[in-house]
Structures are given as structure tokens and as C-alpha cells.
Amino acid sequence: MYAIIETGGKQYVVEAGDKIKVEKLDVKEGDTVTFDKVLFVSGDEPKIGAPFVDGAKVEGKVLAQGKNKKVIVYKYKSKKNERKKNGHRQPYTLVEISGIN
Numbered sequence: 001m002y003a004i005i006e007t008g009g010k011q012y013v014v015e016a017g018d019k020i021k022v023e024k025l026d027v028k029e030g031d032t033v034t035f036d037k038v039l040f041v042s043g044d045e046p047k048i049g050a051p052f053v054d055g056a057k058v059e060g061k062v063l064a065q066g067k068n069k070k071v072i073v074y075k076y077k078s079k080k081n082e083r084k085k086n087g088h089r090q091p092y093t094l095v096e097i098s099g100i101n
Contacts, residue, residue, distance in 0.1 A: 003100045004040040005058050014097045024091040060095040
């Protein structure tokens, strides 16, 4: 059984036991988090939301808060001697999916 959830402006296909990196959530490590925006739930009778499935929830446990690898942003304009180098590390929350209701 799997579900499609939406969080942080992105959609994720999840099953029980999956570990996913989502956009940073304001919860502490070890706490549980509930995703209410469920777009699809599979099973004997698949349920498709319009846009969300009523009463469906996906629960997970927060394993860690962290930052992704650094992405180099380099801006350059030819013949103008303009160069700018920046780095960016996007924060994330690592969540282990515990159940689909």
C-alpha cells in the first residue's frame, strides 16, 4: 500500500518504512508528524482526491534535521569583469513513514 502526499510544494510517493527528505519542518527530532494533504491512496479500493482524500493521513517520525550538499551558484557576465560565486545548502527534515491511514 502506498500513498502520494504533498508537503513543501512537492509531491512524494511513500510507503510504510520509507525514509524521505522533505523541506524543513518546524518539529524536533524524535517527534511525530502527520501529513494531511494526501492526494492518492492505493489498496483494494484506490482513493483519488479532488484535490485531497478526505480523512486520509500519513504519519511519520522525524529522524533528523540537516542541510543538503552545497550547490555552487556562479554568476558571470562576459566582457564586464563581473563574477560572483555563492554557495547554498538547503535545509531538510528526514522523516521515516510509520503508517498510512
